[in-house]
Structure formats: structure tokens, C-alpha cells
Amino acid sequence: MEAAARMTVLAVENLSKSFGGVHAVRNVSFAVGAGELLALIGPNGAGKTTCFNMLNGQIRPDSGSVRLGGREIVGLAPRAVWRLGVGRTFQITATFASMTVRENVQMALLSHHRRVSSWWPRAARLYREEADRLLERVGMAEQAERACSVLAYGDLKRVELAVALANAPRLLLMDEPTAGMAPKERIALMALTAEIVRERGLAVLFTEHDMDVVFTHADRIIVLNRGTLIAAGRPADVRADAEVQAVYLGSRGHG
Amino acid sequence: MASIVAQFLNGLASASTLFLIAVGLSLIFGVTRIVNFAHGSLYMLGLYAAYSLIDRFGPTPLGFWGGVIGAALLVGALGALVEVAILRRIYRAPELFQLLATFALVLVIRDAVLWHWGPEDLLGPRAPGFAGSVAILGKPFPEYDLLLIAVGPLVLVLLWLLLNRTRWGTLVRAATQDREMVGALGVNERWLFTGVFALGAFLAGLGGALQIPREPAQLFLDLTAISDAFVVVVVGGMGSIPGAFLAALLIGEIKALCIGLGTVTVGGVAISFSKLTLVVEFIVMAIVLIVRPYGLLGKPLAMQRGAGAPVELPARPDGRAMALAGLAVLAALAALPAAGTPYAVVLAIDILVFALFAASLQFIMGPAGMVSFGHAAYFGLGAYGAALLLKRAGLPMEATLALGPLVAALGAALFGAFVVRLSGVYLAMLTLAFAQIVWSIAFQWDAFTGGSNGLVGVWPSGWLSGKTAFYFLTLACVAAGVFLLRRIHFSPYGYALRAGRDSPLRADAIGLDIGRLQWVAFVIAGAFAGVAGALAGYSKGSISPEVMAVSRSVDGLVMVLLGGVQTLSGPLVGAAAFTWLQDTIARNTEYWRAILGATILFIVLAFPQGIVGQLAAWLGSRDRGAPEGMVGWRRRRA
Numbered sequence: 001m002e003a004a005a006r007m008t009v010l011a012v013e014n015l016s017k018s019f020g021g022v023h024a025v026r027n028v029s030f031a032v033g034a035g036e037l038l039a040l041i042g043p044n045g046a047g048k049t050t051c052f053n054m055l056n057g058q059i060r061p062d063s064g065s066v067r068l069g070g071r072e073i074v075g076l077a078p079r080a081v082w083r084l085g086v087g088r089t090f091q092i093t094a095t096f097a098s099m100t101v102r103e104n105v106q107m108a109l110l111s112h113h114r115r116v117s118s119w120w121p122r123a124a125r126l127y128r129e130e131a132d133r134l135l136e137r138v139g140m141a142e143q144a145e146r147a148c149s150v151l152a153y154g155d156l157k158r159v160e161l162a163v164a165l166a167n168a169p170r171l172l173l174m175d176e177p178t179a180g181m182a183p184k185e186r187i188a189l190m191a192l193t194a195e196i197v198r199e200r201g202l203a204v205l206f207t208e209h210d211m212d213v214v215f216t217h218a219d220r221i222i223v224l225n226r227g228t229l230i231a232a233g234r235p236a237d238v239r240a241d242a243e244v245q246a247v248y249l250g251s252r253g254h255g
Numbered sequence: 256m257a258s259i260v261a262q263f264l265n266g267l268a269s270a271s272t273l274f275l276i277a278v279g280l281s282l283i284f285g286v287t288r289i290v291n292f293a294h295g296s297l298y299m300l301g302l303y304a305a306y307s308l309i310d311r312f313g314p315t316p317l318g319f320w321g322g323v324i325g326a327a328l329l330v331g332a333l334g335a336l337v338e339v340a341i342l343r344r345i346y347r348a349p350e351l352f353q354l355l356a357t358f359a360l361v362l363v364i365r366d367a368v369l370w371h372w373g374p375e376d377l378l379g380p381r382a383p384g385f386a387g388s389v390a391i392l393g394k395p396f397p398e399y400d401l402l403l404i405a406v407g408p409l410v411l412v413l414l415w416l417l418l419n420r421t422r423w424g425t426l427v428r429a430a431t432q433d434r435e436m437v438g439a440l441g442v443n444e445r446w447l448f449t450g451v452f453a454l455g456a457f458l459a460g461l462g463g464a465l466q467i468p469r470e471p472a473q474l475f476l477d478l479t480a481i482s483d484a485f486v487v488v489v490v491g492g493m494g495s496i497p498g499a500f501l502a503a504l505l506i507g508e509i510k511a512l513c514i515g516l517g518t519v520t521v522g523g524v525a526i527s528f529s530k531l532t533l534v535v536e537f538i539v540m541a542i543v544l545i546v547r548p549y550g551l552l553g554k555p556l557a558m559q560r561g562a563g564a565p566v567e568l569p570a571r572p573d574g575r576a577m578a579l580a581g582l583a584v585l586a587a588l589a590a591l592p593a594a595g596t597p598y599a600v601v602l603a604i605d606i607l608v609f610a611l612f613a614a615s616l617q618f619i620m621g622p623a624g625m626v627s628f629g630h631a632a633y634f635g636l637g638a639y640g641a642a643l644l645l646k647r648a649g650l651p652m653e654a655t656l657a658l659g660p661l662v663a664a665l666g667a668a669l670f671g672a673f674v675v676r677l678s679g680v681y682l683a684m685l686t687l688a689f690a691q692i693v694w695s696i697a698f699q700w701d702a703f704t705g706g707s708n709g710l711v712g713v714w715p716s717g718w719l720s721g722k723t724a725f726y727f728l729t730l731a732c733v734a735a736g737v738f739l740l741r742r743i744h745f746s747p748y749g750y751a752l753r754a755g756r757d758s759p760l761r762a763d764a765i766g767l768d769i770g771r772l773q774w775v776a777f778v779i780a781g782a783f784a785g786v787a788g789a790l791a792g793y794s795k796g797s798i799s800p801e802v803m804a805v806s807r808s809v810d811g812l813v814m815v816l817l818g819g820v821q822t823l824s825g826p827l828v829g830a831a832a833f834t835w836l837q838d839t840i841a842r843n844t845e846y847w848r849a850i851l852g853a854t855i856l857f858i859v860l861a862f863p864q865g866i867v868g869q870l871a872a873w874l875g876s877r878d879r880g881a882p883e884g885m886v887g888w889r890r891r892r893a
């Protein structure tokens with residue numbers, strides 16, 4: 001599939017952010033289409049997470065525009081961006097430690113169905129099946145009753161994926177979805193993500209340090225170095241790019 | 256002109272004292288992250304110790320200054336002892352338990368002082384060589400106050416040198432910025448902490464000892480000193496020493512200004528600024544926190560400083576067993592008037608009222624993760640609201656029982672809007688500031704609230720005038736309130752609240768408006784505290800500003816923490832245990848505070864999760880195979 005043929009879900013133009021004197025992200029532009037897995041790669045500190053944070057409203061860009069389905073979303077709070085259909089997983093997992101795995105997903109569903117102001121019904125009985133279906137999808141059904149505070153890290157990442165899928169998003173932002181996992185698990189989780197993306201026609205932007213995962217699953221790759229995009233294209237082209245090779249030479253081991 | 260200068264100098268002198276009290280607190284907090292409630296007690300001890308030492312050494316210059324320094328050294332040594340014996344064991348405990356432990360120390364020290372020095376005020380001698388006064392612009396000004404004015408900046412400079420020119424100071428600064436880093440440097444953290452605690456205690460003791468020619472040693476000084484110290488530290492920014500100095504100057508001068516202005520008539524309206532002195536520091540703190548959430552020179556704390564609550568097990572909705580247990584307790588309580596003595600009924604009313612008060616506080620501390628030091632404000636607003644509507648508006652008592660809590664809810668809605676923008680200790684301090692403001696209004700508005708005497712003749716309607724009838728009314732209100740709070744806890748709203756506490760990042764990313772959720776929680780908690788307050792007023796027939804004093808807020812905190820913050824039945828058990836203990840001990844000994852304090856210390860050291868929390872953990876870990884450490888001293892991962 002050609003990127004041009006897809007319906008554009010996310011269009012980013014000239015996005016910039018600096019912290020004090022550090023240009024974390026500088027004039028970055030790219031687009032993600034429906035059904036596409038776009039990998040954002042780059043060495044540590046390249047500005048990937050900063051990019052993500054600007055996309056979902058966690059930090060406000062200094063300049064640039066972020067359009068979701070044609071609508072400008074710069075300046076919206078994360079919760080508003082989420083309502084527009086953007087799911088996110090975090091580089092350092094963020095789940096509700098005092099809740100079970102199922103309740104974590106139920107919480108997202110309750111919010112999605114705008115039920116958080118009800119004071120009477122029992123939350124644990126609402127959207128149970130829907131939560132279980134999502135957990136089934138990410139392979140966490142057996143652990144639905146466990147507390148999130150006791151899960152293995154890889155399992156937490158799966159819970160995050162289920163939570164991110166709870167509002168039937170058009171766009172998934174996944175910041176290092178496989179960090180902290182064993183190599184085999186990584187491939188399996190990304191394969192699962194790819195499957196879900198195809199089946200739902202989602203657009204996905206993900207960052208990843210594991211090049212095997214990136215080259216196996218990404219439809220396209222963009223490369224960030226010190227805040228600037230230095231390459232973009234199909235995996236084969238990016239792999240062949242001289243500048244990318246220079247940046248990554250000897251630095252492939254981390255992550 | 257001359258009087259303005261004199262007031263300005265007065266302000267400087269009191270700023271020095273404020274700085275000495277506060278700087279140690281700030282230093283200790285910066286390094287150990289412990290909010291030391293007992294800091295005011297150390298200040299008080301300094302005064303008493305100086306009195307005794309000077310008495311023994313004689314009022315010569317050597318005797319006087321030897322006594323002052325000796326007192327400060329003694330208090331410093333006591334600080335080291337406390338650190339080694341108690342605090343060292345609880346650095347990893349949730350922040351709230353540290354607070355509870357230091358509060359227990361307040362109680363123990365208070366009674367130790369009472370036992371050793373007795374209840375009378377003790378006025379020390381004047382300082383030899385500084386007993387007179389000098390003329391400044393023709394007005395006499397005490398020499399000793401001039402000396403004090405110099406002491407504040409001198410201590411600031413010495414501290415600066417200590418922190419910036421010595422290796423020990425470098426370590427302290429490193430620890431303030433990043434505790435992990437100190438560990439990585441391989442420093443023996445323990446002794447660093449002991450040293451800082453001893454230094455902080457020394458400074459508090461010095462602050463107290465230096466007051467000896469100016470004010471008598473008195474028993475209530477511990478609480479007034481600690482509230483002054485908190486205000487200065489928070490206004491300056493927790494952990495910032497120059498901030499504490501700046502804040503002390505600001506507050507010292509503003510207070511002096513209020514005294515100097517006296518009563519001013521603006522456009523025909525007389526404004527009494529001197530009355531404002533009781534509350535002006537809290538007003539300053541509220542304004543500073545609203546404008547600068549981390550104080551004047553403070554930085555956002557690196558660590559997540561939420562409630563510091565232990566990681567809790569996924570809450571289990573009430574099963575049938577729980578419902579049955581609840582009904583059994585209710586049945587037993589309903590049988591009480593028939594079975595118990597009249598005194599038991601009166602005590603039971605108190606316990607029920609405090610159970611609801613504590614449950615409402617738990618609602619914001621547990622699920623919402625907001626620690627309030629000023630929850631008594633809403634208890635008081637409920638009590639005053641009901642009583643004033645009865646006495647001044649002539650409404651029937653039944654209506655005031657519903658409207659009083661509404662007043663409390665409105666107050667909570669107003670203050671809560673500011674409070675929920677902060678977090679952690681700053682949030683707690685802003686609640687305290689608002690509570691003090693409400694308290695001082697009730698205390699000073701003689702014509703409307705009855706001032707310090709309060710309101711009398713606040714009696715329920717005829718059909719409720721019997722103790723038994725009123726008991727059943729209380730039981731019904733409290734049972735309904737507790738049931739509703741539980742129900743809300745397990746509702747989608749309650750879950751959302753907990754979500755915001757567990758991970759603000761994730762909550763925001765799934766569409767939850769945490770600020771709004773917390774604000775609503777604040778209002779709910781205020782309303783239920785108001786119900787408790789209204790009932791409390793009618794049960795006694797009178798109310799006074801005491802109902803919303805700091806000590807009432809602290810009582811609530813102790814009840815919640817005794818029972819366990821993250822358990823729903825905890826506050827009920829905590830309230831019962833606390834009220835009953837206080838009543839029983841107070842009837843048998845003058846030293847009930849010490850016994851209560853020792854009990855609290857024991858509970859904190861033995862059951863860091865509170866009584867019910869500990870029971871739940873024991874039962875839970877058997878039933879559910881929960882791994883060890885899941886509920887416990889570990890901080891939340893977040």
C-alpha cells in the first residue's frame with residue numbers, strides 16, 4: 001500500500017519545541033495514514049517522547065501544527081485529544097496500581113462511554129464483557145483479576161495497549177511499546193499490534209529501539225536525530241540511507 | 256514616623272524568631288522529606304530548658320548565654336535521639352505515617368513538659384547587658400530586640416557557609432536535590448540524616464531559648480510555633496533556606512504593619528487591622544500558594560508527593576458478608592440505648608459524629624489522594640451554619656440539619672477550587688490556611704458568631720430533646736452518610752477519583768478531568784463533614800470556635816491514620832478507638848496526651864498501615880496470595 005493512497009489520519013507540520021536552550025524537536029513534519037504503522041526511530045534523547053507528548057497535548061509545541069483528521073488539535077488537553085480518538089501507551093507504563101487489570105480497562109471504557117459522573121452503580125459491573133474482549137485481544141484474559149501493581153512489565157505493556165484501544169481510537173501513539181520485554185515477546189506484541197491495526201484500520205505511530213521489530217513491522221520509518229528529521233521512507237530506503245547509518249553506527253545496541 | 260520605624264524594627268525582630276523556628280523545619284524536610292510536626296515542641300522545649308538552665312547558672316552574662324546555648328544544644332541532642340530511636344525506622348513508611356509519628360511526639364513532649372515544669376507560665380530573667388532600651392527617633396526600643404534582629408541574618412550567613420563551604424554541607428545540598436544520588440555516592444545516609452535532624456532541632460531550640468527574656472515559657476507554644484513555622488516554610492518554599500528567610504521577613508513585617516495600623520477608617524467603615532494579626536499569616540500563605548504553588552523560592556519536588564499512601568489492594572466491593580457485618584454493627588448500635596448506660600449513649604453520639612467526620616476525611620485522603628490539614632473547617636461550617644440558621648434566621652432545627660451541611664459544601668466548593676490546583680504538602684497547607692481563616696472569622700466576629708464564646712442554646716427540637724431520640728437521629732444520619740460514601744467509592748465516579756490518584760498521567764490520557772473530579776470530592780467530603788458538625792452542635796447544645804480549630808483537624812487525621820487511610824472501615828474504627836481512648840484516658844490521668852502519643856507511636860511502628868489496614872493485609876495475603884510488599888511501606892510506583 002502506498003502512503004498516498006491512504007486516508008491521512010494525522011498530519012504534523014513544522015513541529016518545534018525547546019526546553020531552555022535545548023531544541024528537543026525542530027521543524028518536524030510527517031503524516032500517518034489509516035491502516036499504517038509508522039515507526040519513529042532515533043537515538044536516546046532524539047526527541048521522540050517529546051514529539052509524542054506534543055501530539056497528545058501533554059506539552060504545548062512552541063510552533064507548528066498537529067491535525068487529526070483535518071482538525072487542528074494543538075492547545076487541546078490530553079483528555080480532549082483522547083476524546084477525538086487518540087490512544088496512547090507510555091514509555092514508562094502508567095496504569096492504575098490499585099485496580100485489577102480488568103478494572104483498568106473498565107475505567108477507560110467508563111470514561112469513553114461518559115459514565116464517570118455516576119455515583120450509584122457499581123463500576124466493577126459495568127462494561128465487563130467489553131473489557132474482557134479487549135483483554136482477550138491482547139492476551140491478558142487470564143490475568144484479568146490480578147492487581148496491576150504485581151504484573152510483569154511486559155504484561156503491563158499489554159494492559160496499556162488494551163486501555164489505549166478502549167475508546168476505539170483512530171490513532172494509536174505507542175512510545176516504546178516493547179521496552180523491557182524479552183526479544184521473543186517483543187516480536188509477538190508487535191505482531192499482535194500489527195494485526196489489530198489491519199483489522200481496525202488504525203493509524204499507528206510508534207517508537208522503538210529494537211531494529212528487528214522496526215524493520216519487520218513498520219510500513220514506513222522516520223528517523224529523528226537531535227530533534228531534526230534526517231530521513232523518511234520505506235524500511236529498505238531508510239536502511240540504505242547514509243546519514244541514518246552514520247547516526248546508528250555502533251549505537252544499535254541500546255534500548 | 257517614629258512609630259512606623261519602631262513597628263518596622265519590631266517586624267524585623269519577630270522575623271528573626273520566625274526564621275529560627277522555620278529554618279530547621281525546612282532543612283529537615285529538604286533532606287529527610289519528613290514534615291516534622293514536633294518542631295514547635297522542640298522550640299517550646301528550648302524555652303523551658305533555657306529557663307531552668309539560667310535559673311541554675313544564675314543571671315550573669317555567662318549564666319544567661321551559657322543557658323541559652325546549653326538549652327539549644329540539649330534540644331539538638333534530643334533531636335538526634337528522636338531521629339535514631341524513631342524516625343530512622345519510618346523513612347520508608349508512607350509520608351502520612353511519618354506525620355502521625357511526629358504528631359505523637361508533640362503529645363508526648365507536651366506531657367513531659369507538663370510533668371517536669373508544671374502548668375504555670377515561667378518567665379525568665381532579662382538578658383544581662385541587654386535589659387534596657389535605646390532611643391530610636393526619640394522612642395525607646397528594647398536593646399534585646401535589636402540583638403534579635405541581628406541574629407536572624409547571622410544564622411542565615413552561618414548556615415550558608417556551612418552548606419556551601421563544607422563537605423558536610425555539600426552532601427546535605429546533594430541530598431536535598433536528589434536522595435538517590437547521595438546513596439550512589441556511598442555516603443552513610445543515616446548519619447547525614449541524624450546530623451541534619453540534630454541541627455534543625457538545635458536551631459528550633461535556639462529560637463525558643465532566645466525568647467526567654469521576651470515571653471514566658473507556656474504549654475501551648477508548641478502548636479502556635481509549629482503553625483507559624485509551617486506557614487513560613489510553605490510561603491518560602493519547602494526546603495529553601497533563603498525562601499524561609501524571605502518569608503519570615505514578609506510575615507514579620509506584615510504582622511507588624513497590621514499592629515501599627517490598628518483601626519483605620521476607610522470611607523466611614525472602621526477596619527480593625529490589629530484583629531487581622533491572628534490570621535494575616537494564613538491569608539499571606541493562601542495568596543502565595545494560589546499565585547505560586549511551590550512557595551516564593553521553592554521548586555516543584557522531584558518526587559511524587561501525593562498522599563504517600565501505601566499501595567492498596569484492588570478494593571473489593573461489598574460482598575454479602577460485608578453487608579451482613581454492617582447490618583450486625585448497626586443492630587448492635589441500635590440496641591445500645593436499651594442496654595447501655597446514659598453515659599455510654601452520650602459517648603456513642605460523639606463516636607458516631609467523629610466516625611462520619613473521619614469517613615468524610617478519608618474520602619479525600621484515600622481515593623482522592625489529598626491530605627487535608629484543615630478538614631475541621633467544614634465540620635465547623637456545618638455546625639455554625641446550622642446553629643446560625645437556627646438562632647439568627649429562626650429556621651426549624653430539622654431544616655438547619657440539611658442546610659448546615661449545605662453551607663459546609665459551599666465553603667468546600669469555594670476553597671476546593673483553589674486547593675485542588677496544588678498537591679502534597681502544599682495542598683495540605685492551603686487547606687490549613689483556609690481553615691484558619693474560617694476559624695478566625697468565627698473567633699472574632701462577636702456580633703454574629705458569638706466570638707470566642709460561641710453560641711449557646713443550640714438545642715434540637717422537642718421530639719429530639721431526649722438523648723436516646725437524638726442518638727437514633729445521629730445513628731441514622733451517620734449510617735446513611737457512611738453508606739453513601741461507600742457507595743460512591745465503588746461507583747464509576749469513585750473509580751475515576753482513584754484513577755486520578757494512582758496515575759494522573761494515565762487518567763488524563765483516558766479523558767478524565769482530575770481537577771474537576773477532585774473538586775467534586777472536596778465538596779462531597781465537605782458536605783458530609785458538615786453533617787457531622789451540625790449533629791455535633793446539637794448534641795452539645797453549644798458550639799465554639801474550638802469545633803474548627805487545628806486540633807480538631809488533627810484529631811480527624813489521627814483517626815483516619817489510626818484506622819488505615821486506604822480502608823473504608825478504617826476511619827470508623829479509628830474514630831471509635833480514638834474517641835474512646837481519649838475519653839477513657841482523660842478520665843483517669845492528667846497525662847492522657849502522653850499515653851495517646853505513645854499508643855500512636857506504637858501503632859505507627861508496629862502497624863504502618865493502620866489497624867484495619869493491617870488486618871486486611873493479613874487476611875488478604877492469605878486469601879488472595881498477594882505477594883509481600885504489595886501493601887506496605889513501599890511507595891507507589893507511579
Ligand SMILES: Nc1ncnc2c1ncn2[C@@H]1O[C@H](COP(=O)(O)OP(=O)(O)OP(=O)(O)O)[C@@H](O)[C@H]1O
Pocket residue numbers: 019022023024042043044045046047048049050051091
Ligand atoms: N521536560 C523537559 N525539560 C527539559 N528537557 C527535556 C524535557 N523533556 C525532554 N527534554 C530533553 O529533550 C531531549 C529529547 O528528549 P526525549 O525524551 O524526547 O527523547 P527520546 O527520543 O524520547 O529519548 P529516549 O530514547 O531516551 O526515550 C533530551 O535532550 C531531553 O533531555
Ligand SMILES: [Mg+2]
Pocket residue numbers: 048049050091175
Ligand atoms: Mg523517549
